[in-house]
Amino acid sequence: MPRKKRFKTGDxxxxxxxxxxxxxxxxxxxxxxRVELTVDEWASGQLVKVLWSDGHESGCLAYNLELCxxxxx
Numbered sequence: 001m002p003r004k005k006r007f008k009t010g011d012x013x014x015x016x017x018x019x020x021x022x023x024x025x026x027x028x029x030x031x032x033x034r035v036e037l038t039v040d041e042w043a044s045g046q047l048v049k050v051l052w053s054d055g056h057e058s059g060c061l062a063y064n065l066e067l068c069x070x071x072x073x
Contacts, residue, residue: 005062007048011035012068019064030054032068 007013014032015025030052037049046062 005065006046007035007038007062007065007067009035009038013048013050013065014068015060016064016066028054030056038062 012032012034015029020026020029033050033052035048036051036057039047039049048060048062048065049057050060050065051057
């Protein structure tokens with residue numbers, strides 16, 4: 001199991017390349033998103049609610065995300 005990552009509200013994140021390869025997502029991937037909410041009491045680690053750059057919201061496990069070097073959504 002990978003080390004648990006911790007994000008906070010307002011962080012700019014993106015999907016990890018490993019996650020995108022594992023689910024074969026290669027088209028229309030949002031560039032990045034802003035963390036809107038975090039829930040730490042999740043069995044597999046931190047659950048993160050993200051508002052993506054394409055306008056949709058989704059919940060993601062933190063180990064499928066990484067901090068984005070870009071500063072804008």
